[in-house]
Every structure is written in structure tokens, then in C-alpha cells.
Amino acid sequence: MATATQTGSVVRVRVRGIYATALTRLIIDAGFQVVQPSRVIADRFNLPQLTLPADVTIKNSDSDPSELLIVGYEWAVNKVLEKLRELLPYSFYWRSSLPLHATVKARIRGSSGDMCIAEISGIEAELLIDREECKPGGEVVASVVRPGVKPREKPRLAPGARVIGDYAILMESERPRVTVSEHVRNPEKRAELVALASEYTGRGFSIHWRSSSQHADPQVLSQHLRELYEALFGIRERAEKGEPGVYSTGEAVVLVRLSSIDKATLDRVRDSVVPTIEFHHSVKSLAPGFSAVVDYAEKLKARGIDSDLLSETLLEMIGESLASARSVKLVHVKPDGTIVEIGRGEVRNAYMDRGRLIVVVERRVRSRGVYDGLSVEKEPGDRIVTEVDTSSWLIKHTYYSRSGEVKGVYINVNTPPEVSDDSIVYLDLEVDVVKKPGEKPRIIDEEELRKALEAGIITEKLYKEALEKAKKTLGS
Numbered sequence: 001m002a003t004a005t006q007t008g009s010v011v012r013v014r015v016r017g018i019y020a021t022a023l024t025r026l027i028i029d030a031g032f033q034v035v036q037p038s039r040v041i042a043d044r045f046n047l048p049q050l051t052l053p054a055d056v057t058i059k060n061s062d063s064d065p066s067e068l069l070i071v072g073y074e075w076a077v078n079k080v081l082e083k084l085r086e087l088l089p090y091s092f093y094w095r096s097s098l099p100l101h102a103t104v105k106a107r108i109r110g111s112s113g114d115m116c117i118a119e120i121s122g123i124e125a126e127l128l129i130d131r132e133e134c135k136p137g138g139e140v141v142a143s144v145v146r147p148g149v150k151p152r153e154k155p156r157l158a159p160g161a162r163v164i165g166d167y168a169i170l171m172e173s174e175r176p177r178v179t180v181s182e183h184v185r186n187p188e189k190r191a192e193l194v195a196l197a198s199e200y201t202g203r204g205f206s207i208h209w210r211s212s213s214q215h216a217d218p219q220v221l222s223q224h225l226r227e228l229y230e231a232l233f234g235i236r237e238r239a240e241k242g243e244p245g246v247y248s249t250g251e252a253v254v255l256v257r258l259s260s261i262d263k264a265t266l267d268r269v270r271d272s273v274v275p276t277i278e279f280h281h282s283v284k285s286l287a288p289g290f291s292a293v294v295d296y297a298e299k300l301k302a303r304g305i306d307s308d309l310l311s312e313t314l315l316e317m318i319g320e321s322l323a324s325a326r327s328v329k330l331v332h333v334k335p336d337g338t339i340v341e342i343g344r345g346e347v348r349n350a351y352m353d354r355g356r357l358i359v360v361v362e363r364r365v366r367s368r369g370v371y372d373g374l375s376v377e378k379e380p381g382d383r384i385v386t387e388v389d390t391s392s393w394l395i396k397h398t399y400y401s402r403s404g405e406v407k408g409v410y411i412n413v414n415t416p417p418e419v420s421d422d423s424i425v426y427l428d429l430e431v432d433v434v435k436k437p438g439e440k441p442r443i444i445d446e447e448e449l450r451k452a453l454e455a456g457i458i459t460e461k462l463y464k465e466a467l468e469k470a471k472k473t474l475g476s
Contacts, residue, residue, distance in 0.1 A: 011076045014054035015041065018065060018284045021273050022266035023058055030083045036212070044273055051215035053166035056080050061255065065285035066263075066425075068256040074099060077252040088262040089461040090415055092335055092427060096147030096155070097123050099250030101169055103161040103232075105239045108138040118142075118157060121245055125155040141239045143171065147253045150337030151455070161236040163228050163248055167213040167221055168197075170228040172236075173206035183211035196221055200229065257333055258285075259415040259427050260390075275302040278311035287318060287420040312355050315390070319357045321421040323350040328361055330386065330395075332414070332428040335452035340428075345386065356391040357419060371399060373434045373444050374408040382407065388417055388424055393469040395426070409435045413470050429458075429466040433473045443470050 011032045015023050024041050027034055034041070035050045042049060056072030058080070070077060070084075085093060098104065098120065106118035106127060116127040116134035127134070127142060143162040148155035160172030178197040180190050196218060197207040213221060239247040258266075263281040270276040275298045283290045297310040322328055330342040345363035352358075365382035381402035388395055393416060399407040411433040414426040430448035435441035446467070453463040 011079050012050075012052055012055045013076075013080065014057045015059070016057070017060035019058075019060055019068065019266055019281060022270040022281070023068075025269050025273055026083070026087055027058075027080075030080075032080065036215075051212075053210075053212040053215075060285070064257075066258055068254075068258060070254040070256065071100070071251055074249055074252040077254060081254060084256065085459055088256070088258065088265060089459040090259040090261040090427075090465070091462075092257040092259075092333070092337075092457050093459075094150045094255045094257075094337060094457060096149045096253040098125065098144045098147055098155040098246065100144055100147040100253050101162055101164040101248075102144045102246050102250030103141065103163065103235050103239060103248040104144060104157065104246050105139060105141055105242060105244045106157060107244045108134055108136055108140065110134065110136045119244070123148075123155065125157050127157045127159075129159060139244060141236060144250060147250075149253050149255050151457075152336060152338070161232055161239065161248075163232045163235060164250060165224055165228050167210055167216055167224050168228060169208040169210065170200065170225065170232055171206045171208070172232070173204065176201035176204055176206050178207050178209070180209045181211040181213070184209065184214040186214065189214050192218060193221070196225065200225060205229075205232075257427065260418045261415060263418075274298075277301055277307055277314065279314055282418045283314070283318075286418050286423075286425060289321075289421055290314065290318060293317065308355070312352065315355075315357050315419075316352050318419050318421065319350045319352065319359065322359060322419055323347050325422050327422075328359070329423045330361070330388075331423050331425040332412075333425065334428050335430060335448075335455075335457045345384070348385075356389055358390075359388040359419070359424065361386040361388065361424075371408060371410070373410055373432060374399070374436060376408045376436065390417055390419060392416060393465070394473060406437055408437070409441075411435075411441075411473055413466050413473075429462070431466055431470045433470055441474050443474065446470075 012035045013027050013032045014036045015027060020041055021044060024034055024045060034047055035052045035054050037047050055076035058068060058070050061067035061069045104120045106120045109117045109119050111134050116129050118125050118127040140159060141161055142157035142159050144155055145158045146156035162169060162171040178194045178201060180193050184190055193209045193213055200207055235248045260282060267276055267278055267280045277297050280294055283294050293314060297314060301307050301310055326347055327344040328347050329344050332340040334340060343363060345361035348362050349360040363384045365378055366380055369378040371378050383400040385398045386395060393413060395412040395414060397410040401407055413429045413431050417424045417426040430445045432444050433441050434444055449463060449466055452458045
């Protein structure tokens with residue numbers, strides 16, 4: 001049976017989405033095998049139409065195109081992830097705390113609001129059972145229906161065992177049914193899949209057919225279901241007899257929040273396959289309103305127009321759009337997955353300087369409080385002037401009193417910002433530099449950066465780069 005165990009030394013990877021061309025190039029160069037390529041990708045790389053099931057799927061996230069979603073068998077994801085962290089070292093990496101579709105034995109801890117809370121190997125998870133069944137100390141065999149990828153996300157469990165294979169997922173269910181991947185579009189194939197699964201729904205199981213099932217013969221699929229059925233009983237038996245823990249491997253789920261630097265790397269990789277200008281992936285993910293401009297510019301590049309000139313003109317156009325909006329929001333993406341939007345400010349200036357976009361934003365303070373990091377009083381009438389340079393790892397915030405005196409300077413360390421028509425987005429690297437009048441500048445929150453490294457969210461390379469930028473700022 002082909003399930004979540006390693007079936008060979010070569011990792012089979014399916015690639016989809018706006019990064020597909022660049023990622024396919026990286027996948028091939030890393031020695032992995034591309035399966036089920038789209039027609040465009042097959043043509044660009046002269047690839048055969050291999051219909052083998054994928055060990056790993058990589059695509060952009062539907063909810064945030066700046067994120068890569070990686071899903072697959074753990075052994076295969078480990079290999080792909082190792083290569084991506086090497087090639088794209090300036091991004092955030094979040095990994096599921098429990099494997100998706102794994103069967104677990106959980107111990108109930110109690111209720112939190114309307115949700116029952118259970119624990120597996122020190123990991124807290126939400127358990128979808130009725131309140132009267134949520135009795136502390138009780139144990140339940142369940143499956144992971146939401147893996148909990150970002151640090152603040154709890155996994156979610158549903159009662160019943162399940163097992164996953166290359167073509168299907170077999171699940172214990174109180175309401176047996178058959179579902180088919182939306183990517184299986186052939187009506188005759190969908191009907192065939194439903195018919196094959198009917199024997200098992202009558203026994204109290206639900207079946208979900210995965211997209212790879214559309215390429216397999218009925219005999220293969222029928223045998224696959226029998227093997228899943230046998231495997232599930234073995235998993236349940238071990239879970240019932242054993243201690244709380246994970247009893248089947250499921251699928252690892254990883255989200256990669258791409259930085260501007262790593263998107264630029266993907267631009268260059270894509271350019272080795274088809275004409276691509278700088279900011280291609282940044283625009284496609286953050287400023288889709290300029291997507292047609294990018295496509296047009298790349299046609300011009302293919303006809304011999306200077307690539308640097310085209311890229312600078314594109315960035316200038318985005319800056320003009322930002323300036324015409326008059327207000328802009330600053331978007332921090334934190335290592336813990338939190339997205340912090342600083343209140344909108346007025347664009348005072350936006351101009352090009354040696355191939356980079358400079359944006360000056362001013363915000364007016366309307367409430368009292370204390371400026372974080374500076375421990376300086378915040379008063380109505382204060383002004384905050386923010387200087388953004390799309391080529392810099394630093395964003396400088398200067399705080400002025402109503403009378404124009406400098407109250408302090410806060411320098412945020414982050415990946416070089418990306419811009420859309422109404423926002424400035426960057427990965428916040430926790431460590432910052434602050435300076436009050438008459439005092440020397442100092443670094444703050446270095447420990448938070450260290451925690452992100454230890455959690456595997458950032459690479460050693462990004463950690464060292466952030467510290468180096470902060471320390472250089474002390475002497476500037």
C-alpha cells in the first residue's frame with residue numbers, strides 16, 4: 001500500500017500557483033521529480049506528463065499569495081524543506097505541530113469557552129465533541145482535521161481514526177459519505193469513485209478521494225481502499241491499547257511567508273526559464289492591480305528592452321499610485337504569524353532614488369499613552385514621521401512633540417519592504433534600535449529574535465543578518 005511511508009529515494013513533487021515556474025526549476029535542480037505538471041509547466045520544461053501521486057504539493061496559499069503552502073508525507077516534506085530553507089533563507093517558516101489526518105489518542109483537559117481542550121504529547125488541541133462528553137481525564141481516539149501551523153494556532157481534532165494514502169483518505173464517521181477532490185472534474189470519473197467507495201460507507205466509513213485518484217485504474221483504487229481499511233483497524237487497535245500520542249503519520253503542513261529578498265531570488269530563477277523582470281512575484285502576490293503591467297513589461301524584455309529600466313519604471317508607477325492614495329498602512333508580519341497593521345498615515349513624499357523607492361509617511365497622534373520601546377510619553381498632537389526605503393532592512397520612525405521637538409527615534413529591523421497601491425509590507429524581525437535625545441542608541445528585543453531562531457521560524461542566516469543590521473545602526 002502506498003501511504004505515508006517512504007516509497008523511494010526520489011521525492012515526487014506537484015507544483016501549482018504563481019511561483020510554479022521558479023519552484024519547478026528549483027525542484028528539478030535539487031534532484032526531485034516533478035509529477036502532474038500543468039500544461040504550461042510541462043511545455044516550459046519539456047516534462048513528461050507523469051500522473052504518479054505526489055509525495056509533496058507546493059503552491060501559494062489561497063488566503064495569502066505571499067505564503068507558500070507545502071503539504072505532504074513527513075519524510076518528503078523534510079527533504080523539500082531542507083532545500084528551500086537553504087535557497088530561500090530570508091523568509092518565515094511555520095510547521096504544523098500535529099500532522100494533518102493523523103490518528104491520535106488524546107487526553108481531555110477540560111473546557112475553554114465552548115470548546116473542549118485535549119492534550120497530545122504536550123500539545124494542546126481543540127476537540128470537537130459535545131460538552132457533556134468533555135470530561136477531564138478522559139481519553140479519546142481522534143484524528144487531526146486542522147493541524148495548527150502558526151505558533152498561536154491550536155490543532156483541531158475530530159473523534160474517530162483515519163488513515164491517508166496516495167489516492168484516498170478513509171475515516172471512521174457517524175455520518176458516512178463520499179467526497180471527491182474538486183480537481184477531479186470528469187463526471188464519469190467522479191461517478192466511478194463514488195461507486196467504488198459505496199461498500200465502505202455502508203460499514204460506517206467516510207472516504208475522501210484525493211486529486212491523484214483521477215489518474216488511477218479502478219482495480220488499483222479498489223485495492224487501495226482495502227489496504228487503507230486494514231491499516232485503519234491496526235492503527236485503532238494500537239491507539240486504544242496505548243498511551244496518548246500520535247499513531248499514524250498523516251501529512252506535514254508548512255507555511256512559508258516569503259520575504260521580498262526571497263521573492264527576488266524567485267524572480268531571477270524564473271528569468272532563467274522565461275523573461276522575467278524584478279518585482280514579478282512581489283506584484284503578483286501583493287499588487288495584482290499591476291499584474292498586467294508586469295506581463296506587458298516582460299513582453300518588452302523579450303523584445304530586447306532593458307530589464308532594469310522596466311523594473312524601475314514599474315516600481316515608480318507603484319510609488320505614484322501610493323502617493324495618489326494619500327494614506328498608507330504599514331503591515332508588520334511577525335515571526336509568530338501575527339499581522340500588525342499600524343494605523344494609516346499620510347504620504348508626504350514618494351520618489352525614486354537610484355533604483356529604490358523612498359516613501360515618507362506622517363501620522364498624527366490623537367491619544368495618550370507611552371511609546372513602546374522608548375518609554376516616552378505619547379501625547380495628542382505628536383507627529384510620527386516614518387521613512388521607508390524599499391532597499392533597506394531598516395524603517396526609521398521619528399517621534400516629534402506638538403512643538404516640533406524630537407522625543408525619540410525607533411528603528412525597526414525588518415526585511416526590505418514591499419509596496420502595493422495602499423500598503424507597505426515587511427517581515428518584522430523583532431530586534432529593534434531605539435534612541436532618546438541625549439542618550440546612546442540601544443538594541444531591544446534581541447531575545448525575541450533568538451526565540452524565533454530556536455523555534456525554527458527563521459534560519460541562522462536571517463538571524464545573523466538581522467543582528468548585524470541592528471548592530472551597524474548603533475554606530476551610524
